[in-house]
Amino acid sequence: VMCCCGPCAMYRRSALNLLLNQYEAQFFCGKPSDFGEDRHLTILMLKAGFRTEYVPDAIAGTVVPHRLRPYLRQQLRWARSTFRDTFLALRLLPELDVYLTLDVVGQNLGPILLAISSLAALAQLLIGGSIPWWTGLTIAAMTMVRCCVAAL
Numbered sequence: 180v181m182c183c184c185g186p187c188a189m190y191r192r193s194a195l196n197l198l199l200n201q202y203e204a205q206f207f208c209g210k211p212s213d214f215g216e217d218r219h220l221t222i223l224m225l226k227a228g229f230r231t232e233y234v235p236d237a238i239a240g241t242v243v244p245h246r247l248r249p250y251l252r253q254q255l256r257w258a259r260s261t262f263r264d265t266f267l268a269l270r271l272l273p274e275l276d277v278y279l280t281l282d283v284v285g286q287n288l289g290p291i292l293l294a295i296s297s298l299a300a301l302a303q304l305l306i307g308g309s310i311p312w313w314t315g316l317t318i319a320a321m322t323m324v325r326c327c328v329a330a331l
Contacts (some may be wrong), residue, residue, distance in 0.1 A: 180231045181268065181279055185217040194308045218264045225271055261286055266276030289325045296321065
């Protein structure tokens with residue numbers, strides 16, 4: 180897996196000790212970074228040659244904000260982490276299996292293409308007064324594909 184989520188992640192102590200200095204000294208664009216630490220640690224583990232595993236019957240709890248604004252801030256932090264750590268993971272892609280490669284590409288390319296499509300639809304609406312049916316269908320299809328990949 181590309182992200183061993185904090186609440187249910189477990190690491191071999193010897194592996195963690197090897198990467199602790201790199202993990203504690205996270206920088207992005209020259210600034211200290213303290214978000215997305217679970218994804219960052221997972222990528223450090225993969226880069227060091229360790230294996231990650233998904234355990235389908237693992238159960239863990241996490242805190243989820245009850246109000247919309249804190250929830251959106253949490254989601255923004257997670258999205259920034261995904262994009263930032265993708266740059267770290269790009270060199271790993273040839274070594275990963277096909278599903279993980281598709282997952283990394285989909286997590287990053289999908290939202291970007293969806294945003295571009297939505298902006299293009301808005302521009303068409305402002306300039307031409309309407310949106311072609313195929314634009315709405317494309318946006319809906321991209322959304323469904325992403326949801327299906329996530330569900331899979």
